[in-house]
Amino acid sequence: MDLRNGLRPLGSTPAEFEQDLLSNLYYRRGTTVESASAQDAYETLALTVRDRLAARRARTAAAHYESNPRWVYYLSAEYLLGPQLEQNLLYSGTTDLAPAALEALGFSAEEVAALDVEPGLGNGGLGRLAACLLDSLATLDIPAVGYGIRYDLGIFKQQFENGEQVERPDDWAFQGDPWEFPAPDDWQTVGFYGFVGPEGWVPGEIVHGEPSHLLVPGYGTETVNIVRLWRARAAPASFDLRRFSAGQYAEAVQEAVKAENISKVLYPDDSTDMGRELRLKQQYFLVSCSLRDIVRRFRLRNADWADFPAKTVIQLNDTHPTLAIPELIRLLVDEEKLEWEQAWSIVRQTFAYTCHTLLPEALETWPVEMLGRLLPRHLEIIYTINEALLAEVRARFPGDLDRVRRMSLIQEEPQRRVRMANLAVTGTFKVNGVAELHSQLLTSTTFADFAALWPDRFTNVTNGVSPRRFVRLANPGLSALISEGLGSDDWLRDLSLLSNLAPLAGDASFRSRWRAEKRHAKADLGLGDPGAVLDVMIKRFHEYKRQQLKLLHVITLYQRLRNDPARFGVPRTVLFGGKAAPAYDAAKSIIRLINAVSATVAADPRTSGLLRVVFPANYNVTLAERIIPAADLSEQISMAGKEASGTGNMKLALNGAVTIGTLDGANVEIRDRVGADNFFLFGLDTPAAAALRASDYRPRTHYDSDEELRAALDAILSGEFGGVGQDVAHSLLDRDEYLTLADYRSYVDKQDEVAAAWQNQEQWTRMSILNTAGSGFFSADRTVADYLARIWRAEPVRP
Numbered sequence: 089m090d091l092r093n094g095l096r097p098l099g100s101t102p103a104e105f106e107q108d109l110l111s112n113l114y115y116r117r118g119t120t121v122e123s124a125s126a127q128d129a130y131e132t133l134a135l136t137v138r139d140r141l142a143a144r145r146a147r148t149a150a151a152h153y154e155s156n157p158r159w160v161y162y163l164s165a166e167y168l169l170g171p172q173l174e175q176n177l178l179y180s181g182t183t184d185l186a187p188a189a190l191e192a193l194g195f196s197a198e199e200v201a202a203l204d205v206e207p208g209l210g211n212g213g214l215g216r217l218a219a220c221l222l223d224s225l226a227t228l229d230i231p232a233v234g235y236g237i238r239y240d241l242g243i244f245k246q247q248f249e250n251g252e253q254v255e256r257p258d259d260w261a262f263q264g265d266p267w268e269f270p271a272p273d274d275w276q277t278v279g280f281y282g283f284v285g286p287e288g289w290v291p292g293e294i295v296h297g298e299p300s301h302l303l304v305p306g307y308g309t310e311t312v313n314i315v316r317l318w319r320a321r322a323a324p325a326s327f328d329l330r331r332f333s334a335g336q337y338a339e340a341v342q343e344a345v346k347a348e349n350i351s352k353v354l355y356p357d358d359s360t361d362m363g364r365e366l367r368l369k370q371q372y373f374l375v376s377c378s379l380r381d382i383v384r385r386f387r388l389r390n391a392d393w394a395d396f397p398a399k400t401v402i403q404l405n406d407t408h409p410t411l412a413i414p415e416l417i418r419l420l421v422d423e424e425k426l427e428w429e430q431a432w433s434i435v436r437q438t439f440a441y442t443c444h445t446l447l448p449e450a451l452e453t454w455p456v457e458m459l460g461r462l463l464p465r466h467l468e469i470i471y472t473i474n475e476a477l478l479a480e481v482r483a484r485f486p487g488d489l490d491r492v493r494r495m496s497l498i499q500e501e502p503q504r505r506v507r508m509a510n511l512a513v514t515g516t517f518k519v520n521g522v523a524e525l526h527s528q529l530l531t532s533t534t535f536a537d538f539a540a541l542w543p544d545r546f547t548n549v550t551n552g553v554s555p556r557r558f559v560r561l562a563n564p565g566l567s568a569l570i571s572e573g574l575g576s577d578d579w580l581r582d583l584s585l586l587s588n589l590a591p592l593a594g595d596a597s598f599r600s601r602w603r604a605e606k607r608h609a610k611a612d613l614g615l616g617d618p619g620a621v622l623d624v625m626i627k628r629f630h631e632y633k634r635q636q637l638k639l640l641h642v643i644t645l646y647q648r649l650r651n652d653p654a655r656f657g658v659p660r661t662v663l664f665g666g667k668a669a670p671a672y673d674a675a676k677s678i679i680r681l682i683n684a685v686s687a688t689v690a691a692d693p694r695t696s697g698l699l700r701v702v703f704p705a706n707y708n709v710t711l712a713e714r715i716i717p718a719a720d721l722s723e724q725i726s727m728a729g730k731e732a733s734g735t736g737n738m739k740l741a742l743n744g745a746v747t748i749g750t751l752d753g754a755n756v757e758i759r760d761r762v763g764a765d766n767f768f769l770f771g772l773d774t775p776a777a778a779a780l781r782a783s784d785y786r787p788r789t790h791y792d793s794d795e796e797l798r799a800a801l802d803a804i805l806s807g808e809f810g811g812v813g814q815d816v817a818h819s820l821l822d823r824d825e826y827l828t829l830a831d832y833r834s835y836v837d838k839q840d841e842v843a844a845a846w847q848n849q850e851q852w853t854r855m856s857i858l859n860t861a862g863s864g865f866f867s868a869d870r871t872v873a874d875y876l877a878r879i880w881r882a883e884p885v886r887p
């Protein structure tokens with residue numbers, strides 16, 4: 089028998105599915121119907137669904153092996169994958185089979201689904217984008233592998249104590265993870281520290297990387313790709329049996345604990361360099377394991393290094409995996425004995441880099457001393473790359489010493505540090521921003537010097553989101569209505585078809601059903617008042633995103649309610665969701681103040697039925713999928729020129745929320761596509777904001793001249809909201825780094841237009857439908873198609 093073709097197909101009838109569930113309960117879970125717990129039922133269902141995807145995975149792997157294709161490798165320190173069960177049910181076509189089969193075991197689908205813990209292996213947009221791109225790569229049948237780290241503890245669990253954020257560890261795999269395939273035989277070794285001797289680098293510490301993978305199914309196709317995650321394991325020899333026997337238990341495992349700490353925790357930092365050696369170790373651990381795996385896979389079908397760039401493109405998700413550049417040189421020169429020139433040429437044809445920020449403080453740098461101690465050979469390689477770079481700069485711009493200083497891979501003052509973004513730009517063939525405006529600003533500001541030297545290296549790929557997860561799964565009711573309106577569900581694989589919804593905005597009965605879906609989604613969230621606008625701001629907490637601006641507006645509404653009800657507008661529920669980096673005090677103060685305002689507003693009977701502020705703790709993908717369908721108004725109010733793209737803005741628009749926003753990030757493109765009439769624009773644009781920042785900006789002039797703004801800030805300063813938040817008000821009055829006070833009046837006036845628009849529900853619903861209809865561009869399938877055309881140049885392989 090040819091084992092490769094011997095796979096017994098798994099059945100798709102309810103009886104076959106039930107049979108498989110039962111057999112998994114006995115043979116893999118090792119229990120019985122009588123004694124099965126809800127956890128048994130969950131794990132067994134997961135296995136039964138996973139088996140169906142695994143069969144497709146086997147066929148995909150066979151097709152990939154057969155065709156020896158060009159591979160897309162995505163290197164990312166973060167993947168925010170979201171709950172797996174509902175997605176894998178949908179993608180395996182078993183959504184309708186599961187409830188009855190579970191019923192037979194004595195469990196409801198809901199109680200079992202509640203046990204599906206999302207792997208929170210990312211912070212925010214960057215990590216979620218990685219997950220959406222993998223989904224679309226599989227959907228488009230592109231041979232691809234995502235590489236990442238299997239953190240034991242994901243993004244912390246947020247709780248509120250007296251309104252303050254406290255962080256609890258997220259032991260997401262405590263009960264085991266039924267979706268994961270461990271592959272301990274594919275382990276790699278990773279070196280750290282040591283010295284460079286005549287024979288090359290001699291590491292002083294060795295750690296093992298053990299991979300496991302999760303399946304990444306495509307939607308509406310056979311392809312199932314994988315995301316491979318590395319976990320640090322101590323070399324077995326690091327357990328000190330002698331000490332253990334002597335009763336020195338802590339000392340006996342000390343080395344092992346140190347090694348395994350590398351993949352212990354995701355750094356909960358959204359923007360700033362942690363400055364911590366362990367984080368740098370994580371980055372090198374990811375890079376070293378993944379490159380060796382990539383090389384191993386290359387060698388399965390290829391022999392000649394000259395073919396490597398034709399068969400491989402490696403995308404760096406921000407600078408976190410940039411050490412892959414010197415690491416590949418080291419493998420090629422030190423281990424494979426290639427000449428430097430050939431190695432450098434291979435590297436520069438293999439890597440591409442995505443930048444996700446505009447904040448100068450978010451561009452990673454590492455102390456030369458630390459990098460040289462941890463990775464002495466890599467520092468040498470970085471110096472050699474730098475010599476060639478600076479020679480090229482001097483040749484092109486003779487005498488321009490300042491330019492040489494700016495472009496160097498090494499920052500000299502105040503401390504010698506390696507500039508990872510400069511290294512990433514130098515060692516790649518393409519660099520992309522994540523929205524049109526962002527990419528323009530990268531070439532005109534952040535990377536202006538590099539764009540002058542290598543203009544063709546820079547391009548744009550506007551972000552996108554998975555319509556499967558963020559419309560179909562999150563919002564089944566609206567999805568069914570869309571499919572009915574369009575006459576098919578083809579839009580789930582070609583989101584541009586949503587434009588055909590536009591004429592239905594003129595159809596009163598369609599509008600009324602559209603409104604009904606919003607109402608259902610709100611009721612499901614427990615925010616059932618259909619008369620109130622659900623006004624949502626869901627994203628990481630950062631001063632540049634300006635949750636504080638939204639809060640000032642809430643306070644103003646509250647004060648109008650008390651003093652000037654005629655100006656209040658319409659009933660509103662304001663929903664905040666998001667986490668602050670644990671060390672980011674200013675963001676945590678804003679969280680505390682929001683909770684205090686929420687309590688004050690709730691305690692005042694005058695607000696009843698008119699104004700509510702809700703802030704559910706621990707915003708994550710699971711919660712996002714419940715909030716987004718219910719939202720009426722999407723807050724995208726960052727200071728212009730600061731938000732690289734945003735992706736929550738796209739998810740909300742796709743679900744029919746209308747945006748109030750600045751001309752920042754992808755808001756610009758959303759407005760272009762949904763139409764200026766269906767978007768509430770306010771605030772300074774990027775040039776105006778930059779000019780104001782560069783001038784002698786005095787935030788107090790706004791306080792002095794705007795009565796409502798003054799009243800709102802005074803209320804905070806007087807301690808009216810539980811006596812907290814004075815630091816927030818002082819920071820706005822004294823510094824206002826992100827021009828919150830400068831944009832306040834424009835924002836509040838625009839919110840009055842929102843309220844007026846809400847009063848005409850037919851007109852609002854028209855806007856809502858036109859937001860969905862105009863957002864087809866923001867599919868991650870289109871994003872991947874753009875990456876393919878502009879950077880990756882890989883072809884589909886269908887199993």
Ligand code: T68
Binds near residue numbers: 217358
């Ligand atoms: C986000 N960045 C951008 N960073 O802020 C957002 N940073 O505009 C964009 O839409 C999104 O990326 C996708 O392109 C992040 O999410 C991080 O999470 C992060 C994590 C560690 C270190 C630095």
